[in-house]
Amino acid sequence: MAPDAFEAALRAIGDERYHIHHPFHHLLHDGKLCKAQVQAWALNRYYYQASIPAKDASLLARLPTTDLRREWRRRLEDHDGDGSAPGGVERWLALTDGLGLDRDYVVSLRGLLPGTRFAVDAYVRFVRERSVLEAIASSLTEMFSTNIIRLRVAGMLQNYDFVSEATLAYFKPRLTQAPQDVAFALDYVKRHADTAEKQEACLDALRFKCDLLWAQLDALHLAYVEPGLIPPGAFVPA
Numbered sequence: 001m002a003p004d005a006f007e008a009a010l011r012a013i014g015d016e017r018y019h020i021h022h023p024f025h026h027l028l029h030d031g032k033l034c035k036a037q038v039q040a041w042a043l044n045r046y047y048y049q050a051s052i053p054a055k056d057a058s059l060l061a062r063l064p065t066t067d068l069r070r071e072w073r074r075r076l077e078d079h080d081g082d083g084s085a086p087g088g089v090e091r092w093l094a095l096t097d098g099l100g101l102d103r104d105y106v107v108s109l110r111g112l113l114p115g116t117r118f119a120v121d122a123y124v125r126f127v128r129e130r131s132v133l134e135a136i137a138s139s140l141t142e143m144f145s146t147n148i149i150r151l152r153v154a155g156m157l158q159n160y161d162f163v164s165e166a167t168l169a170y171f172k173p174r175l176t177q178a179p180q181d182v183a184f185a186l187d188y189v190k191r192h193a194d195t196a197e198k199q200e201a202c203l204d205a206l207r208f209k210c211d212l213l214w215a216q217l218d219a220l221h222l223a224y225v226e227p228g229l230i231p232p233g234a235f236v237p238a
């Protein structure tokens with residue numbers, strides 16, 4: 001495929017299977033969940049947020065050039081902070097604090113759904129074990145994330161009296177960080193996927209990533225929407 005057709009094929013995967021289409025997100029954004037269900041979402045997604053720097057660090061260690069490592073190091077700072085300003089993980093905890101969850105409990109991961117754990121761990125493992133090209137391609141769901149973040153922030157502010165601009169502050173920097181991440185990653189993938197096999201591997205990596213985002217919401221829906229099957233040990237709303 002020519003690079004533009006390849007990019008269109010990547011984008012088509014998002015149109016079909018990005019988690020913006022998941023029923024749990026529709027409920028979340030449309031104000032159809034109660035506070036306890038929003039707590040369950042934030043608690044579980046903490047594990048995704050906290051694992052992103054671990055997957056980026058493992059990829060960073062395998063990047064062969066200074067330029068590539070410097071670019072990827074920025075992601076680590078976005079999530080872990082640079083010591084002067086809070087990073088994304090800390091800002092996510094401001095959200096769980098704002099929702100009234102105990103911080104030690106959130107960070108302990110004791111209340112996590114098994115489905116969340118398996119899906120997030122699969123992402124970290126994929127990035128560690130697959131080629132650098134596939135690992136970078138798997139980050140490309142961020143091509144679609146600014147749309148869902150805009151939708152989520154507007155919907156949640158409008159529909160829930162228990163969230164505010166301050167509790168949702170995690171998302172604002174993502175609107176500039178994600179396009180910056182994507183500009184680099186998409187250019188890298190388009191230049192390095194120079195055979196049909198490599199392009200197919202990138203498309204598969206992006207499908208895998210969409211699937212693991214989707215699976216996290218399936219787990220939430222099953223436990224906290226319907227039929228309400230909360231696995232043993234997982235967060236039980238007060």
Ligand SMILES: O=C(O)c1cc(C(=O)O)c2c(n1)C(=O)C(=O)c1cc(C(=O)O)[nH]c1-2
Pocket residue numbers: 052088138139140141142144145148149174213
């Ligand atoms: O709010 C969202 O729906 C959403 C989705 C994604 C994504 O598509 O993977 C990320 C984020 N947020 C996000 O905040 C974030 O930091 C992030 C990093 C990555 C990644 O794969 O490296 N994806 C995402």
